[in-house]
Amino acid sequence: MKRIWIRLTVIAVAIVLSGLAFWHWQMKNFSHSLNSIDVQSTQAVALGAMADLVLDESVLRSLPSREGKGILDQHRTSPTGFDERAMFVSTWKSATSLIKAVSEQQIPADTAISSVTLTQAAPNDRVDAWNSPFCVYSFGSRVVVLSSGDGKNQPQCDSLKKIAKRLSKTVTTEKLVKDQTGIYAVVHPMSPRS
Amino acid sequence: MTPPPLTPPSARNNGVSDGGGGGGGGPDCAGKKIELNHNVTVSSDATGAINEVDVRLNEDELVQIPSKGDSPGFIVARNSWANVTLAPNGAVTVGVTNGVLIEKSAIGAAVTSATFNVDPAAHNNGNFTEVKGAVSVFSLITLGSMDTPSDFLKDKFNESSQLANIFSTLRALMQLINQTFNCAGIKKP
Numbered sequence: 348m349k350r351i352w353i354r355l356t357v358i359a360v361a362i363v364l365s366g367l368a369f370w371h372w373q374m375k376n377f378s379h380s381l382n383s384i385d386v387q388s389t390q391a392v393a394l395g396a397m398a399d400l401v402l403d404e405s406v407l408r409s410l411p412s413r414e415g416k417g418i419l420d421q422h423r424t425s426p427t428g429f430d431e432r433a434m435f436v437s438t439w440k441s442a443t444s445l446i447k448a449v450s451e452q453q454i455p456a457d458t459a460i461s462s463v464t465l466t467q468a469a470p471n472d473r474v475d476a477w478n479s480p481f482c483v484y485s486f487g488s489r490v491v492v493l494s495s496g497d498g499k500n501q502p503q504c505d506s507l508k509k510i511a512k513r514l515s516k517t518v519t520t521e522k523l524v525k526d527q528t529g530i531y532a533v534v535h536p537m538s539p540r541s
Numbered sequence: 542m543t544p545p546p547l548t549p550p551s552a553r554n555n556g557v558s559d560g561g562g563g564g565g566g567g568p569d570c571a572g573k574k575i576e577l578n579h580n581v582t583v584s585s586d587a588t589g590a591i592n593e594v595d596v597r598l599n600e601d602e603l604v605q606i607p608s609k610g611d612s613p614g615f616i617v618a619r620n621s622w623a624n625v626t627l628a629p630n631g632a633v634t635v636g637v638t639n640g641v642l643i644e645k646s647a648i649g650a651a652v653t654s655a656t657f658n659v660d661p662a663a664h665n666n667g668n669f670t671e672v673k674g675a676v677s678v679f680s681l682i683t684l685g686s687m688d689t690p691s692d693f694l695k696d697k698f699n700e701s702s703q704l705a706n707i708f709s710t711l712r713a714l715m716q717l718i719n720q721t722f723n724c725a726g727i728k729k730p
Contacts, residue, residue: 369647370648373646373647374648376645377645377648377649377650378697380643381697381700381701381703381704382701384701384707386707390706390707390710393710393711393714394710394711394714396581396594396623396625397594397714397718399577399578399581400577400581400591400594400718400722400727401718416599416600416601417598417599417600418580418596418598419599419604420599420600420604423604436714440713440714440717443717443721444713447717521721521722521726
């Protein structure tokens with residue numbers, strides 16, 4: 348009888364220990380899994396979700412269809428299109444941060460400037476989502492930031508000055524807009540909302 | 542998973558604001574919800590600055606994202622909305638109406654909201670200050686309520702530099718939106 352009890356106790360202890368070890372292993376696995384999140388896709392969803400807020404219709408209508416019933420449905424049906432939308436949101440974010448930095452430490456007026464020289468801005472904010480520098484202009488109280496978008500090389504900033512000046516007068520939104528020339532622009536007052 | 546802890550925007554003050562209220566010297570639309578389209582609704586604080594964005598995640602189908610290679614899957618129940626709120630102290634909170642199930646193996650988490658902030662004195666990317674949710678086992682049982690803050694999940698979230706990077710980007714984006722857009726100037730695209 349005593350032997351049976353000993354055996355049962357050993358089996359019970361083994362089961363409990365195995366359970367604890369399994370639990371511990373799974374917990375470790377869970378912690379590890381949070382560090383192996385697909386950042387690119389998750390970030391694309393988070394940024395792309397804000398597209399309707401920060402991208403002008405002139406940009407949105409040139410992007411792949413938004414006919415999905417929700418943003419995750421859209422991401423599932425067209426991951427590439429959704430990523431592209433996230434890239435433009437990221438470009439708006441960098442351009443707007445750049446304008447904020449430029450507002451604090453002004454730049455020469457009526458001059459074409461490549462964002463790579465604007466060290467008052469964080470390095471990430473000096474390039475668009477395709478890693479190309481922006482062209483930056485200051486006309487009176489308005490700052491214009493241009494991007495060629497779509498992974499093209501940085502535009503020739505001097506040659507775009509006329510377009511930038513026109514945009515500084517005609518663009519009435521602080522969203523990212525697409526000009527008829529194909530150039531993307533963010534136009535803000537020197538100090539947003541001041 | 543348990544029923545929605547957050548009220549979907551469609552059940553709240555939906556539609557484009559049309560004046561009245563506001564208070565605090567802000568525009569008439571201050572504090573009201575503005576529906577930009579079928580998927581996006583924004584709200585503003587007393588000054589009219591946009592501080593809250595509701596985004597429709599999905600409709601009829603349960604969605605699993607991204608689940609690539611070793612990465613854990615995020616399972617979102619049908620008819621879910623995400624609510625992203627920027628608090629006056631700079632903290633960003635992301636809530637999901639029906640919660641999100643994060644699973645990879647036997648142990649996972651059912652999370653309804655996560656709050657993230659950056660302490661300038663800490664010189665780091667920021668930290669999760671609150672995570673509401675519960676540990677789930679085999680995606681079937683949740684150990685505790687999904688609506689109560691979980692220190693365990695907060696610690697686990699804080700161990701993930703990747704989650705911190707994603708929330709840090711989202712926080713910076715919400716801050717720019719808040720500083721740039723006012724409810725009076727927001728137009729339907």
